[in-house]
Amino acid sequence: MPAKVGAVKVINISSSSIFNIGDVYSISPDSTAKTYAGGGSFNTGRGIRVNLGNSKTYVFDPDNFDQPIISEE
Template identity: 80%
Template sequence: MPAKVGAVKVITVTFSSILHIGDVYSISPTSSAKTYAGGGSFNTGNGIHVNLNNSQTYVNDPDNIDQPNIG
């Protein structure tokens, strides 16, 4: 069923953004990122206690390609 869209004000659209208005069949972003973080890095909340002693994060990536961007 078609979407009815009223007035839209777009302030900015950056390089890796997707602007979607109305119906859509498929959205395919063309950027990817890899994030390295140690143990307990993304914990959120109140009163969290993390004891990791000697934590190490290994960032060796022998193939160098995880998600190729073709487009």
Template identity: 70%
Template sequence: MPAFVGAVKINSIASSAIFHIGDVYSMAPYSTAKTFAGGGSFNTGDGIRINLGHSYTHVLDKDRIDSSISANA
């Protein structure tokens, strides 16, 4: 469905980002990433106190292929 779009301000776009205004059939990224992090890694805010003692992040990824982007080139 067509739409009217007012002013758009873009501060920055990463190299693999998708910026879209209007109708779209399919959107696909040109890069992927996998992040491993232990407990308490992505906490944000003021005055956060975290005590995890001994924290370990064990990763076992046998297939090594999670997001194929070969068809997006």
């Protein structure tokens, strides 16, 4: 069934978003991200103790793609 859409005002669309008006069968957004963090950075909870001493996080990554996104169109 066709969609009836009234006035639309778009303020902002981020780089990894999809904007659609009307009928659609399937929308599959794809994005990747790489996060660097030191040891114990993503621990959550109460009473956590992390003893790392001298810790370093290396961010040098010689390869270009870790897990490429392949479109299935």
